[in-house]
Amino acid sequence: MDLTDKTSPPTVSSNIDQGTIELFRQDYPENKNVPANMFSANPYQNSRSGNIDIHSRMRSGIIDLTCTIINGTYRNQLRFNDVSKDVESATRKGFRGLYNIVPPILDHITGDKRKHRLEDITYRMQRLKTECCYVCGLVPMHRCNYQITIGIERDDPDNYVQINSPGAKITCRIPDNNTWVITSYYQNPQSVTPMFKELLIPDVTERLTLNITFDGVNKTNTIYCSGDSSITTPFYAINRRNLPYPDFACGWIKFANYVVGRGTFINTKIFEITQTAQRSFITAIGDKKITPYGIDGPHNYETVNKGISYLEKNDNKGTIWFDVKYLDDEAYIEYLRDLVHNESWEVGIHYSESLNSMPLERSHELMENEYKIISQKIGSSPTTWCSLRNGDELAHATYAYDKFGMIWRNGDAGIHAEHNVGNLKDISWEWWKRASCVGMIFPAFTHRTDEDPAIPWSISYPNFLTWVDNYNARDIKIVPFGRWWAINSNTNQATFNEIESNGNITTFRASSNGAYALANVNISTSRNTDVYDDTAGEGVKWEQQPDGSITFKVENKHRYKIITE
Structure with a gap:
């Protein structure tokens, strides 16, 4: 790390540049086991909890069986390798599935375009079956650099690892024994097929260090590995890179292995991860000890009161995303006003209709009307927003920010940074149980907290208590979404x-x-x-x-x- 010489204290009269500050560093050869800030889980895998309704369980079972028949089964393990002194995310294919018969046939009877389309389908299926490795505890920043040193062991040149660093979707392949292909993808507004740029890195032996520069102001990621070659791509998701306000990096990185074609295994060997940023004499950095949370509606007092009380007991707070359809009980509303004005809870708005279900002009009218109703009823203006069934998009986010200064809860900069888990609910509890145990910072919302079993889209009371306790044990505060966003936005402001x-x-x-x-x-x-x-x-x-x-x-x-x- 580039630091000022502190042997003779200098005189400073301005916020001068002083090189770089190291925000996070883990050198895994120095460890003897998997660090406590790492875990393995599948965000797409539904929980087997008995609290899940029969319809959801049957649908999950059918999808699971279909994926197994076509794409096989997978075993995943996160482990420390005592020989090579690295953390390994290992994926093995068990039953190989029908797709292993298809590639040699495709080589003879289909063109490349159709073959790639089938490979994309199998990728989507494998994603539903494969656990990913998450590295948590990084610092939210508007601009920063990640250095990730990894190695890959595989039995097929088409096998690859996908790295999701903030705003980025990057794949690493080794088509031959010493050449790496680094590909950075970004969504194409004209097609479902993403666009991409590639780096070819020759003469790699055991490992490769990727340098990824995250820029949340210009919404780009720049990747370089060695020499002067680099690629710069926009953020992967359109709804993230076109937000009308700056974005900041979340506090985690994900590794996902993919076994393709005739392959049977891939090991991603993680040697070191470092996060740095430009340093001044005084530098604003993000807070990795807070995680955002809130409730929609809110639903009846009897369904959320115990959850709110348990949060308050531990000095945790949240956002209440108010819906105009839930504002009939004046005594209940007075209780919620007290949370906002005296207990530091935050006002958000949950629009009563799906904004995507109506013309844009009508959605603007509804947004303005319900914003006024909530502001007057609660006595405080909403700072963040969402809509019924999360039926909203970038155009609504732009209007909400330009008109009211509100931040969008949804999208890839919000609860959809990792799809399928932003709603804290029993059906995704297996993922949340592991994530909260390591203190992963990830925005969450739910509907009800006090029932057992929980209704769909809600979390049962025992699981909610465990979720809160896990963050308390890691000394991480649960805070309103807008406050979390504002605190970490100060890294730019x-x-x-x-x-x-x-x-x-x-x-x-x-x-x-x-x-x-x-x-x-x-x-x-x-x-x-x-x-x-x-x-x-x-x-x-x-x-x-x-x-x-x-x-x-x-x-x-x-x-x-x-x-x-």
């Missing part, structure tokens, strides 16, 4: 001025978007270091980073003083 530092005393003034920002100050600290909020007239808790610098929360338009002896 917060500024620091009126800076004076002689190495022993540092003072500065912070400006943010209204939410707190996490400020990292690049000075040497000691056990006797004190931080004061001069505006509030109180001390501030701080954390020392591995490089010796200091990080603490700062509020908008407050002045701070750091005294280091």
